[in-house]
Amino acid sequence: MAEEHRQMDGEKLAARIDALSPRRLAILTGAFLIALSALFIFEMNEKAKLRQTETELRLAQAASDGAAALNIAIMTGSPVRETMESLRPGGYTAQFHLSSSGDILTADGRTDLIDIPAGAIRALDIDGETRARLDLPGGDVALSWRRLDNGDAFLVAAPARDMFDRSRVWVLYAVIMGAITLVIASLMAAFIRQSRAAQSAAHALSTLTDFNAALSGGRCSPWFYDKKDRTVHLTKAFLQPLGLSSRDRKFTMREISALVHPQDLRTALAVISGEPSGVAEGVVRVREPGGGWSRSYFRTAPDATRFSRAGVAFDLVGAPHLAPGAAIAETRLRDAIESIPEAFVLWDAHGKLAIWNKRFAAIFKISAKVLKPGLEIDDVVTCAGVAGDVLAAHFGPLEDKQEENVEVALPGTRWAHVSRRRTAEGGYVVVATNVTDLKRRAWAQKKKERELQHTVEDLEKSRKELSEALRKYEYEKYRAEEASRSKSEFLANMSHELRTPLNAINGFSELMQSELYGPLGDDKYKEYVTDILSSGRHLLELIDDILDMSKIEAGRLKLEPGRIELEKILNECVRLVAKRAADAGVKLTASIGHAPAVWADQRAVKQVVLNVLSNALKFTPKGGEVTLTAEADLDGVTVIVADSGTGIERSKLIKLGAPFELSDSQFARSGGGSGIGLALSKALMDMQGGILALASQPGKGTVACATFPRRKEAKVRLPQFVRKEAHVLTGRDKAPAQIVATQAAE
Known part of the structure; x- marks a missing residue:
């Protein structure tokens, strides 16, 4: 029974390894790659369409913005070409100022790549549609235009596929697909090699198990002679039926002499030890524990030497008159039938049971003591423990057919492919192959x-x-x-x-x-x-701030940074607000001597400083004090405006800097203000690469810092004394200089 279990375990291991089919894995992998390729194709098409849609939307926005800017430029008398240069939307785009008749008055941008014939432009419906697509020799071109107030038109053109001429969408997906395919191919190759190695090992184990079972069933044993110790090794498959041992063991020559019949001793010693030489096989009688003699057959290779001898021993019990050659043939036949992995049964020409193997008996749980040659199919069915109907229908002799191939359900949710064929003498041979794993x-x-x-x-x-x-x-x-x-x-x-x-x-x-x-x-x-004059001037300042803010948001405010004398500008600002400070009863103190030059726009610097000073004067009560100082380092100059006003809470500082945003304090509301000053100053500082920050404590006052770079593209930072407390308004999504300042402040 233990041998039977080991044999079944070997079969299960081999079946599990066979289930790892490389072909099936290749099919599933191919299906996965096909599905992934289809998904990539869909994504490429969608991205190409998105790029075309993005181009059309950007062109429409550029045409609308450009028309508005040109209307203002024509109304104010500004140069049209300079206005068009400031309106470039980027990428491979070209801009055209067209007359009311469709003639090109001014062109700007990539006109070397986008060459639109004059006839094609005149053919456009300027008064009707606002966009079109032309098929030019260099490829499709997308157009978008708007009518101007004077009857002219502004037109923007770009490649219809992608105005930025980015790399083709399929390139990235092709690289990804290639990498995935390479990795999967490598994994499959390694898996196939490992599977084949495991399959060979499993089949080797199964073969060894079947070989041991065949030796046990055939009551035979390989033997090995050790010349040094003068011992011979025999297995229990040969010894156990004779009652000599229940395990493998070694026998000395003295023990062999005691076990072998005296008349057969010379033959046994000659076959086993090679002394005397020349004898390679012979029948030897072996003493049984009960005193009787059992016939056995020992054999070795004809060319075996005395230094290396091995062979096989057969038990001839049950065949006292059988010649050694016939016994060997029968033993070999039984061993071969038992070693095959399929269930096997042979019926003779009269429908009687002739030969079977243990797999057949194990399937239907038939005891080995019950099965005997000569039984009919009904007798075998009666002996079956399970599935007698299956045995009768598919494992017995056929009545009117030459052969049959069918898949049969076996007990225990197993399946077998049963093949029945007629033999030459008129009997039937039945072979059942386990196909459970295949199913x-x-x-x-x-x-x-x-x-x-x-x-x-x-x-x-x-x-x-x-x-x-x-x-x-x-x-x-x-x-x-x-x-x-x-x-x-x-x-x-x-x-x-x-x-x-x-x-x-x-x-x-x-x-x-x-x-x-x-x-x-x-x-x-x-x-x-x-x-009236004071209110009008105040209202004019607010309107100027709103106009500048709208220009900044529309991207039409252009600064001209350069090297400017900061000390001169600060003195001018102090003079401009001195009368306002005196009227408000606030003491204004300036300490700006020897302030170095900075790299900025003169008008923007003056506007920022005036806004900061105005806020300090506006929110400082009568009898308070406002001071203006300047502090320089190697990279920048910081203009510091400190007041002794009521101050602002830290939680409310973060709201400042957005357009029309005011502090929640009642004093701030009573001081008047639209909330544009700080937002405009923040935007101007962002455009110049500077920093605008506020530090305040309720009841103590507020400190405003505006840091300007001393050189072009210099990285500026706030002074050390204000970094911890300062709330930086600039640099949240702008240049690296401001980001450095923000991190230092935080």
């Missing part, structure tokens, strides 16, 4: 194919959802940008509209205040005129 692998393959199909469907659904979300995102982004652009245009237009009457109000107020054409009369009129 399970087929079922598993179908299950995996279904799972793979579901996975592909889920991926396709996810891709469609992602594509729809991306399209919605692009649409919402376009709407937000359009809203921001419209807001900026509205502010710019309203600012220009308000400046015209306000300039007249301020001009007439100044004339009335100077009494150029005669006295006003009552003193109240003078007071009212002064209030």
